Amino acid sequence: MSSRERVLVLGSTGYVGTRLVTSLLREGYAVRASYRTPEKLGSRPWVGNPSVDFVRTDVLDHSSLKKACVDCSAVFYLVHSMYAGRNFAETDRFAAQNMVEVAEEADLRRIIFLGGLGEEKAKLSKHLRSRAEVSRILHQGSVPTTTLRAAMILGAGSVSFEIMRYLVERLPAMITPKWVRTKSQPISISNVLRYLVGVLKRPDTADCVYDIGGPEVVTYLDLMKLYAQEARLTKRLVVPLPILTPRLSSYWISLITPISSSIARPLVDGLKNEAICQNDEIRKIVPQTLLSNREAIRLSIRQIGQELAGTAKRIGSPQSPPEWMQTGDPEWARGIFHVQMRKSIDASSAQIWNILVRVLGSRGWRYGSILWPLRGYLDEVMGGPGMRNSSTEASQLLPGSTIDCWRVVKASPETYLQLYSRMKSPSRIALDLILKQTEQHRTELTLRIRYAPHGLPGFFMWYTFNPIRRYLLESMMSAIVAQLRNAQEE
Numbered sequence: 001m002s003s004r005e006r007v008l009v010l011g012s013t014g015y016v017g018t019r020l021v022t023s024l025l026r027e028g029y030a031v032r033a034s035y036r037t038p039e040k041l042g043s044r045p046w047v048g049n050p051s052v053d054f055v056r057t058d059v060l061d062h063s064s065l066k067k068a069c070v071d072c073s074a075v076f077y078l079v080h081s082m083y084a085g086r087n088f089a090e091t092d093r094f095a096a097q098n099m100v101e102v103a104e105e106a107d108l109r110r111i112i113f114l115g116g117l118g119e120e121k122a123k124l125s126k127h128l129r130s131r132a133e134v135s136r137i138l139h140q141g142s143v144p145t146t147t148l149r150a151a152m153i154l155g156a157g158s159v160s161f162e163i164m165r166y167l168v169e170r171l172p173a174m175i176t177p178k179w180v181r182t183k184s185q186p187i188s189i190s191n192v193l194r195y196l197v198g199v200l201k202r203p204d205t206a207d208c209v210y211d212i213g214g215p216e217v218v219t220y221l222d223l224m225k226l227y228a229q230e231a232r233l234t235k236r237l238v239v240p241l242p243i244l245t246p247r248l249s250s251y252w253i254s255l256i257t258p259i260s261s262s263i264a265r266p267l268v269d270g271l272k273n274e275a276i277c278q279n280d281e282i283r284k285i286v287p288q289t290l291l292s293n294r295e296a297i298r299l300s301i302r303q304i305g306q307e308l309a310g311t312a313k314r315i316g317s318p319q320s321p322p323e324w325m326q327t328g329d330p331e332w333a334r335g336i337f338h339v340q341m342r343k344s345i346d347a348s349s350a351q352i353w354n355i356l357v358r359v360l361g362s363r364g365w366r367y368g369s370i371l372w373p374l375r376g377y378l379d380e381v382m383g384g385p386g387m388r389n390s391s392t393e394a395s396q397l398l399p400g401s402t403i404d405c406w407r408v409v410k411a412s413p414e415t416y417l418q419l420y421s422r423m424k425s426p427s428r429i430a431l432d433l434i435l436k437q438t439e440q441h442r443t444e445l446t447l448r449i450r451y452a453p454h455g456l457p458g459f460f461m462w463y464t465f466n467p468i469r470r471y472l473l474e475s476m477m478s479a480i481v482a483q484l485r486n487a488q489e490e
Contacts, residue, residue, distance in 0.1 A: 006030045006071055007200070010059060010099075011078030013040040015157050016114060016192065020076060021046050023193045024200075034068050059095040062102065069106035074200060075099075077113045077138065080131070088266075089130040096134040100141035110206060111145040112199060113138050114192070117185070117211055117275040118149075124273055127266035135209065144206030146199050148192075148282075151213055151275035152223075154296035155189030156303060159259065160267050164220070165335055166257035168227045170459050173237035177249050179271035180220040180240055185213030188296035191288060198286030205285060211277035215290045220271060223293060230298045233455050304336065304452055305428055337462055340448035341473040347484055349414040349437040352445060355483050356417065356433065357397055406431065426457040445480070447473045 007024055011017040012033035024031050025046060034057035035041050046052050057068040059079050069075065077099060080092055103111055116131035118124050124132065131149075138145045152160045167174060195212050199205040218226075221238055228236045250265035257264075283290075291299070345352060397403075397411045406419035414435060421429035434446040449469055453459045 004028070004030055005073040006032055008032045008034065008068055008072040008075040009078065010034045010057065010068070010075060011080075013044065014078055015159070016153070016189070016196075017076070017078045018044055019189065019193055020078070020196055021052065023197050025049060025051055027197055027201075029200075032068065032072055059098060060091070062098055065098055065102045066105060069102055069108060072106070072108065074110035074112065075103065075108055076196065076200075077111055077134075080134075089126060089133070092130050092134050093137065096137040100137060100143070103141060103143040108143050110200070110203075111138055111141075111143055112196065113145060113147045114196065115147050115149045116270070117151040117213065117277070118270070118273045119278070125266065125269040128270050128273055139207065139209075146205045146207070147209040148195055148199065148212050149209065150187055150192060151184045152186040152220075153189050153192055154186050154214075154291075154293065154300065156300045158189060159263060161300070162335070163253055163257060163259055163264060163267065164224055164227060166259070167253070168224050168233065168236055169231065169335060169453065170256055170456055171236070172234060172456060173239070175239050175241050175252075176221075177246070177268065177271065178240045178242045179268075180224070180238065182271055182274055183217050183219055184275040185217050185277050186223065186293055186296070187212055187214045188291040188299075191290055194288045195282060195286050198288075199282075202285060210282040210285075211279060212282055213275075213277040214293060214296070216293050217276055218293055223297070226294055227297050227301075230294065230301055231454070336450055336452045338448055338450045339466060339469050339473065340446055341470070341477055342444060342446045343477055343481070344438070344442060344444050345481060345484065346442055347488070348441055349435040349443045351487075352435055352443055352480070352484060353414045355480060355487060358483075426454045426461060428452040428454070445477070447476055449473065 007029050009017050009021055009024070009031060012021050012031075013035050017033075021031050021033055022045060029051075031046075031052045033041075033044075033046070033052055033054050035054060036056065036058060038056070041047055041054065055068045056064070058064045077096075079095065080088075099111065113135055115135045116128045118128040118132070135145075135147045135149075139147070152158075154161055156162075191214065192212065195210075199210070221240070224236060224238060228234070246265055246269040247261075249268045250261040253259060253264040253268065254261040397408055397417060399408050399411055401408045402422070403419065405421055405423045407422055408417070409420050409430070410416060410418040414437075416435070417433040419431040419433075421431070423429075428451075430450040432446070432448040432450065434448070436444045436446075438444055449472075451462055453462050
């Protein structure tokens with residue numbers, strides 16, 4: 001297939017779809033990205049890329065789907081209705097039949113579908129049965145179809161991975177369904193993407209079904225233990241109970257994590273089915289290095305810290321952000337919380353930036369609230385750097401320099417300042433100052449604290465001290481406005 005043929009990605013704003021568009025662009029493909037709601041497109045990293053065009057698509061509407069397929073050679077079918085209520089299987093069935101008819105009318109050459117791994121001879125969950133049915137429907141059409149069947153996808157932002165992250169991080173001891181002992185073969189998101197792009201490049205994979213998985217067969221319980229080890233948490237006590245039904249388990253998950261029971265239930269229900277690859281033929285067709293479960297978990301945890309600390313490395317071209325920096329995932333993804341304050345100020349972004357440089361360089365964060373030096377003193381008692389070590393001069397803010405307890409990560413004059421906390425804490429904390437000039441002499445200033453808790457103490461600290469954080473942001477905003485007013489009066 002020519003690298004300039006246009007490929008349609010149905011579900012481009014989803015977890016896999018967002019990352020797949022980036023991978024396809026990196027390989028030189030032109031991409032048509034489908035979406036249902038324009039709001040979901042706003043934060044995608046490939047918006048504005050000349051090799052991407054967009055189409056609003058409803059897979060349940062024949063004409064809408066047909067319009068999306070015009071001038072495309074292949075389509076990645078990454079949509080599902082799992083969160084649409086009890087009748088999601090019927091909805092998925094109708095959408096797949098629509099896809100078959102439109103693909104034939106549009107003379108597509110390929111359909112590539114990402115489904116779920118599980119043997120149909122077993123009593124599959126409703127979700128996995130629906131995924132298997134969609135695959136059968138797509139393969140019954142005349143357009144060659146390739147199905148990749150995957151178990152749990154390991155990576156920050158994956159729903160099943162995030163459920164595990166929150167449970168292990170928040171609960172030193174927990175009760176779980178007995179199905180946490182069911183065997184599966186998880187796979188890293190990076191390996192999934194390489195398989196998807198790989199089969200697109202190989203016409204001989206048409207009309208085939210492949211099982212894709214990582215190099216290890218484990219239980220969900222094994223993964224939870226691995227996560228605790230890699231996150232450097234104390235050993236977690238897990239007690240499986242047969243009385244926990246999928247419904248009760250989903251309610252428990254929605255209580256402990258920010259993920260709703262409607263999202264959690266079909267995934268929990270699927271844990272009862274073994275998800276093990278029955279053949280490894282795809283490894284020969286699309287050779288790559290498969291990450292172990294430990295490597296995939298370690299990478300995800302490391303990426304969160306790199307994102308906050310500003311040490312994340314780019315992959316591919318300079319225009320291509322690293323996988324974990326891609327935005328558009330749900331707010332609960334990566335386990336990062338934030339609190340922010342936004343204010344419109346009668347001043348240009350240059351004026352506000354100059355105040356920030358002058359005040360931070362000369363006084364640090366000691367101004368604005370007595371709580372800053374108090375927190376610094378407590379940090380010194382605990383053996384941390386406190387608020388005494390600053391290397392930033394009044395005339396500049398440079399990456400790597402320090403402002404009291406903060407290290408400057410990024411400094412884009414008149415636009416953005418990112419700081420990373422050096423204090424000892426059961427969390428990783430970043431502070432963002434964002435300037436957006438809306439009119440000639442009016443700027444929107446946003447102060448945001450991003451917080452990645454570590455273990456139960458980190459979560460306890462987040463919820464307990466949240467009112468104080470809001471007060472700190474208010475005091476910082478007021479101090480900046482006051483300094484600006486004084487400068488204007490001089």
